[in-house]
Amino acid sequence: MSAADRRPAESERADDGEARREQRAGARRVHPTSVLVFTVGAALTLGLTIASVVSISSGNQRYLAQQARQVDSAVQATVTALQQPLIAAANVASNGTSASFRAYAETVTGEGNTFTSMSLWHVVARHATLEAVVGSAPLLLKSPEGGSTFISSVPRSTQLTVLGIISGKVRTLGYAERLPRSTDGVVVYAESALPANPFIAPVAPSPFAGLDFALYFGRVTSARTLMLSTIALPPSGRSTEAVVPFGSAQVTVVSALVGRPAGVLPHWVPFAVAAAGLALAALAAAFAERLVRRREAAESVAEVRGAETETQRGIAQTLQHALLPEEHPTFPGVEMATRYVAGVEHLEVGGDWFDAIALDGHRLFLTVGDVSGRGLAAATVMGSLRHAIRAYAIQGDAPAEVLRKLSGLVNVGRDGCFATVICVLLDVTTGKVTVASAGHTPALVVDARGRRFVDAPPNTPVGVQGPRPPASIEFELAPEALLVAYTDGLVERRGQSLDDGLDALRDAAIDWDAPVADVLAGVVATMLPEGAGDDVAILAVRRLALTGAAAPDGLTFVPRAKRTFGRDAVEVAAARTFAVDALPEASEDARAAVALLVSELATNATQHARTPFEVAVAVDESGRRVRVEIGDFAGGEPTPRSPGPSESRGRGLGILEATADTWGIESHDEAPGKTVWFELDLGPSTAAPPSPARAATRPGSRGGDGLEPDRQG
């Protein structure tokens, strides 16, 4: 400053040269402002830079933390999904035999299933014996003492006991379940293979889809313990590490920041702010800049919050999908559809479910249920009930019996929750429906007579002790009739009674004759115009009209052989040889069944109609089902028989009822006589196992010509 002070003094002796010097001196005089502007600008720039760095850093932290939570949820859902089939298998083994264990285990083990191997063990006095294996031989057997040490050390626990990674040709995880409070020494052990390449990113509906993380078994992060990774390892950039429980074991989750998470400022923002701030270095510009940045910061926070809410809801839906069946089975003779509508009021996973289980060629077991409460606890109960129902249904339990057995699995006092469940057993060929409801909203039936609710006997919800054993109702579902089961979220509204909601569903002005999936879309659109408040699970099934003589829809039978036989008794043997010879590809069981049924019906024709008879054999296009028709030419109406001890016709029809998958009698329209037909699956596992009870049931109204099975024994 001293030079500048001196110069104005010199300028008093002015000349041309001094005028230029004065100009320069004037510029120097605004310097403090410039400095001020620069200082302020620089300060602002620095402030903004720091602010954006902090914003990015906290955004990153928040994103990483949220991602770690999601992976944790996904891990817990995985444990639940692994444990439930084991619990169900252990229950089945405890209540049944190793054969019923096998029947259930086969539905969850093997190609395309969760487990590569499932085995049943029996522990007596610290010694474990292997009783049954489904799938491949357990790798556990190769461990010292054949795994007996591990199996016998499995504690009775609500927690899944995890053996760890077994290094074989394929790295495999082993788990075991011994039911809490069990006294019978039953331990179920299962193995599932880890993906050969852990770097293949999971896709929906895996709950792990879309997350950036690596998952290690245990606390050591090495290639040997790596279970799954969606990122390059070691992770570049920021990552966090957390240890979360995995049943009785632990897994380490390394969550990484890959790419720019939505709503978070890019990492170059601080440099841009600094550069821009320094370049502008002007108060106005700095203010403008500051205003812009402030607005951006506010927007980005709002965006992050919105995205978090969405992501949270996304997790809930993903988990729900992971726990529900991926797709329902398609089943001959019915048209089926399901819908799951996630509620908007809750972010957590709900306890609603549906399931459809094919028991055999003609029977379907359907369930819809709702566990009270929300979150992983409700989802866990939901999953265990779903698997238990599956196990009991496959075992052959009727709906009311299934409900009775479920009551042992949930206890409102102990678990703090209960479940409403509806179980529907449908025989597709007869239309016979058995419904048992545990405090569940009534199923809706839509048929030619109108729309009405199934009046099933009231039973208490599962988990609440009832005064008497659960009861069920039976009725016939007519061809083309529709049955809809759903959870209460569909019909419950705040400020509206349940009856009003049920009326609204019954009276919904939609096209009930449309394809089942469209009916459900219509029901959802009508009942939940603004989306569901609570979660809703819906399952609907329509029994298809039987074409011609009650053949399940979609089956076209191609005639294969046809011949007329005389009235003589020896023709019976000729007829059965003829029918069996027309089916060279059929299994031994199927051939024996065809021989027996043709023999019975041919006997009826020669003995009672006393006419020649005709045998026609047809096989459906897929070659899996045979239809045999045996027609007689008896004039007049078939006459009711007088029952007698030597009567064989009645017993013959009993055999028909017990052996054929489906059968019927038709009177000829123009010619005299009638045709009795039956259908059988040709596969290796033909008709249902022998059951004296079934043989004794009457064919009911299907005959309609006065023939009755003989009940004498």
Place this chain on the structure above:
Amino acid sequence: MDIGLERAQGHVVITVAGEVDLATAPELAAALDEVGADDGPIVVDLTEVGFLDSSGLNVLLQARERLGGGTSVRLVATRPAILRVLAVTGLDEVFPVFPAVGEAASGS
């Protein structure tokens, strides 16, 4: 169909081979009719029977009725097709069924 009848100590063994149906059941009935109530229980050996339907079952039931029910007619069967028809008709609970003639004769 071939039928053999053998009287033993305290019981009668009827051995059947072939197919039992409407045409052949009368032969079986005739063999069964030869046995009286005093001859002891009848053991019907169906081991070599390839086919049996309700015509044959009726004949067996008639014999059982005539001889006073109970364990008067005992069956020997091992083939799945025969065991199956007995099971679906519920007759496996009416007739005692044994895997071998010796066991059927002693009734255990």
